[in-house]
Amino acid sequence: MTNLNQPIHLSQQRLESLMNRINQAADQPEILSTILEEFSITLEKLDQQQQESVTIINASQIELQHYRELFNSTSEAYIVTDITGKIHTANPAASTMLNISPNHLIGKLLPVFVCESHRQAFRTKLEQVNQSCQSTAWEVQLQPRHSEYFPAAIAVSPIRDNQGNLTKLRWLISDIRHRQQAEALRQELAEQQELSELKSRFLGTVSHEFRTPLTTILSSSEMLERYSDRLSPERKTVHFHKISQCVGYMTQLLEDILIYSKADAEKLEFNPTVVNLSEFCQNLVEDLHLEAANQQRIQFKCNDDDICGNFDPKLLRQILSNLLTNALKYSPNGDPVDFELNLEENQAIIIIRDRGIGIPANDQVHLFEPFHRAQNTGTINGTGLGLAIVKKAVDLHQGKISVQSKIDIGTTFTVKLPLLNVKKF
Numbered sequence: 001m002t003n004l005n006q007p008i009h010l011s012q013q014r015l016e017s018l019m020n021r022i023n024q025a026a027d028q029p030e031i032l033s034t035i036l037e038e039f040s041i042t043l044e045k046l047d048q049q050q051q052e053s054v055t056i057i058n059a060s061q062i063e064l065q066h067y068r069e070l071f072n073s074t075s076e077a078y079i080v081t082d083i084t085g086k087i088h089t090a091n092p093a094a095s096t097m098l099n100i101s102p103n104h105l106i107g108k109l110l111p112v113f114v115c116e117s118h119r120q121a122f123r124t125k126l127e128q129v130n131q132s133c134q135s136t137a138w139e140v141q142l143q144p145r146h147s148e149y150f151p152a153a154i155a156v157s158p159i160r161d162n163q164g165n166l167t168k169l170r171w172l173i174s175d176i177r178h179r180q181q182a183e184a185l186r187q188e189l190a191e192q193q194e195l196s197e198l199k200s201r202f203l204g205t206v207s208h209e210f211r212t213p214l215t216t217i218l219s220s221s222e223m224l225e226r227y228s229d230r231l232s233p234e235r236k237t238v239h240f241h242k243i244s245q246c247v248g249y250m251t252q253l254l255e256d257i258l259i260y261s262k263a264d265a266e267k268l269e270f271n272p273t274v275v276n277l278s279e280f281c282q283n284l285v286e287d288l289h290l291e292a293a294n295q296q297r298i299q300f301k302c303n304d305d306d307i308c309g310n311f312d313p314k315l316l317r318q319i320l321s322n323l324l325t326n327a328l329k330y331s332p333n334g335d336p337v338d339f340e341l342n343l344e345e346n347q348a349i350i351i352i353r354d355r356g357i358g359i360p361a362n363d364q365v366h367l368f369e370p371f372h373r374a375q376n377t378g379t380i381n382g383t384g385l386g387l388a389i390v391k392k393a394v395d396l397h398q399g400k401i402s403v404q405s406k407i408d409i410g411t412t413f414t415v416k417l418p419l420l421n422v423k424k425f
Contacts, residue, residue: 077094077097077172079110079173082167083130085109086107087110088106089106097142097175100144113143113144115142122140130166137154140152153174153176154173156171156172213245217242220242223239224240259318260388268393270315273312275316277341278302278305280313281320281339282302284317284321288321297334298328302342303342315397316397319394320350328354330377335356336355346418351415352412354410359374359405362375368387370385399415399417
């Protein structure tokens with residue numbers, strides 16, 4: 001319509017000019033005939049322009065009706081507000097979504113229908129849209145009239161006048177309860193699949209780890225049964241020692257599984273008490289040296305002999321013994337293991353460093369997952385539960401654990417445990 005205004009206006013001016021000329025040439029037949037002919041042509045053009053205008057108007061009305069039907073029939077709420085959020089226009093879906101009649105909806109402030117706990121954040125978003133004049137989208141909890149709140153996705157875009165000034169806001173609001181339910185279902189399925197994979201790894205790992213010591217026990221017991229009279233006391237002692245070691249290993253394996261299952265079910269007991277960490281670490285090192293046939297491989301250093309804090313002694317032993325035995329186990333050349341205890345800013349800093357085979361980068365991201373073992377562990381015994389238990393125990397102490405490792409250079413674990421105000425679970 002705007003494009004037709006100018007030619008119509010020009011035609012009107014042309015007609016007025018011709019009328020003036022007709023009046024001036026009333027007594028001049030020849031000139032009058034020419035002017036009348038021009039007048040007729042101008043009228044035809046004006047009529048043609050009028051018909052085009054009617055055609056465009058009809059098309060616009062049809063298109064407007066199409067958009068009106070779309071506006072009224074869409075299942076998503078469509079709302080137009082001023083820049084303060086005051087509702088000017090709303091489709092039936094908006095009325096249904098907000099549980100209020102169309103007549104009562106007009107004039108209301110849109111933030112009124114936002115859950116109170118989300119209202120301030122909504123107003124902040126509204127201010128940002130007004131300042132930036134840019135379209136944006138976010139999720140919010142809507143609170144329909146006399147109804148329970150529900151999650152919704154909001155998309156808002158600015159409406160400008162001919163001068164480019166922001167005058168109104170266009171809102172598209174979608175109920176995303178079904179989407180969130182679908183996402184929750186997808187997450188549940190993913191967790192079930194992860195659980196199934198975890199069970200498979202558990203069965204595979206446990207069956208493998210039990211098979212070797214059971215084979216050793218069977219072999220040694222058969223040797224003692226069949227050839228007891230021929231074996232020297234020393235050889236008998238060796239076989240008894242093998243049986244004892246294997247039973248101890250299987251007992252520890254079962255203990256690890258029990259501890260992790262409790263931790264995973266959030267049933268692992270946490271009983272903090274005052275512990276002198278310096279003495280605790282020194283005693284643990286001595287115990288490990290005895291278990292390792294007096295191989296003095298752990299080099300313990302402490303910058304303070306009186307580092308005391310609230311720790312669970314059982315879980316603390318799980319943390320330290322797992323990290324230290326791993327450091328010894330994955331250093332096949334008998335290299336020393338550094339064990340440092342420091343006090344920094346009211347927290348204990350524990351550093352355990354080996355010079356062993358290292359951990360591949362791809363495995364480091366899965367390091368604390370149950371039953372996961374690095375690709376380069378080869379035939380070294382292990383279940384992949386030790387570090388998972390360590391992580392659970394550190395978390396219960398509200399601490400942090402980190403790792404740095406390079407292949408064939410070594411691995412360093414750093415554990416930070418707060419000394420005081422440990423939350424009791």
